[in-house]
């Protein structure tokens with residue numbers, strides 16, 4: 066585990082290290098990022114006080130689909146958020162968001178890199194971004210105090226290693242079950258945007274065996290979403 070003052074993006078740094086042979090389990094944290102990246106090419110505001118950290122997973126034969134590491138990452142983050150006071154106030158939202166009081170507390174960015182997956186975590190500890198198209202939360206704004214980023218990362222790395230082990234040893238079905246137990250309830254109204262920009266509204270119906278989102282539409286049919294964005298409505 067290494068902490069640096071500032072960088073462009075910890076995901077870029079860790080991808081370069083992965084290409085140079087850095088083993089699985091390594092973590093890099095930056096106190097601030099000048100080019101933090103979110104999903105779908107969005108910028109990720111990165112003022113000091115929040116957590117910006119990335120790690121490497123080296124894919125092994127027999128591993129479940131790499132995209133499902135998003136669930137592993139979200140489960141680890143959820144576990145740590147409970148330990149920092151989020152009990153009864155958190156929910157997972159597909160594909161990899163953690164909500165605190167219904168607002169986005171964190172972001173997880175998965176990127177593949179020569180047989181490895183780089184997973185970056187941005188967690189709003191002290192600050193929450195303003196002026197976005199969704200409501201955002203931070204531990205501090207929720208009255209839970211701002212956790213120390215280094216201590217939070219030690220707990221996150223530990224939780225992530227445990228959930229990664231379960232993903233490998235027990236398989237996707239177990240991870241999917243655990244993820245669903247921590248998600249907003251079935252029947253939650255959702256607005257989804259697919260990769261082609263198509264907007265579909267429906268009710269949360271769970272995940273299929275591959276981890277795709279199942280949405281119950283007004284006509285009773287089920288819509289499957291394999292990639293995209295989801296908003297609570």
Ligand SMILES: O=C(O)CCCC[C@@H]1SC[C@@H]2NC(=O)N[C@@H]21
Nearest residue numbers: 074101102103104172173185187
């Ligand atoms: O859009 C999202 O929800 C994902 C945001 C991921 C942000 C983190 S911060 C650490 C790592 N470095 C980046 O540039 N992005 C990720």
